[in-house]
Amino acid sequence: RKEVEQDPGPFNVPEGATVAFNCTYSNSASQSFFWYRQDCRKEPKLLMSVYSSGNEDGRFTAQLNRASQYISLLIRDSKLSDSATYLCVVNIRPMNYGGSQGNLIFGKGTKLSVKP
């Protein structure tokens, strides 16, 4: 089982639609969670961190369910400019490095295409 799994899509939606992406992770030691956005042939860019209480940033809402090891991203009123690949990302803190950060584990990404 892959450490971070996402539906690869593509999700093809009309402008204004609401779209939801789901992600599951396998390592219960995962400590931090993120959604990154990656445009074609560009670097990943941090979209938002995901907190246990859920968090919202404008049209974007992220949820975390630690018991189910499940993360979601909801995009409301989608825009043409939202077309990109959305990467679900978890951070697993290495047990032997105390408070140090460790690396990010990325899912393969879910491709979103918003059409006029």
Next chain:
Amino acid sequence: DTGVSQDPRHKITKRGQNVTFRCDPISEHNRLYWYRQTLGQGPEFLTYFQNEAQLEKSRLLSDRFSAERPKGSFSTLEIQRTEQGDSAMYLCASSLGLASYEQYFGPGTRLTVT
């Protein structure tokens, strides 16, 4: 521009040659990461530094790969005796450390091994 920078942006090399990439992190960030990304996949972790110390290396980092961060600022990633399977985008990221787990990526170096 105060973001992460990488050089070169593109590199084409013949199999068997050595290549070196450079990454300059955001100036106040003490953690620096290298990732590799191939088509259709998410980035895969290679190694990371806290200041000049290399704290973790992935099993993906074979003995042909070496990374340094001699003064705790910029970093280099060298691949010796390149193979066609090394063709990928090599991404560098940096983070502030302490309580911040958010990593910021550079534009990447796209390597093509012919």
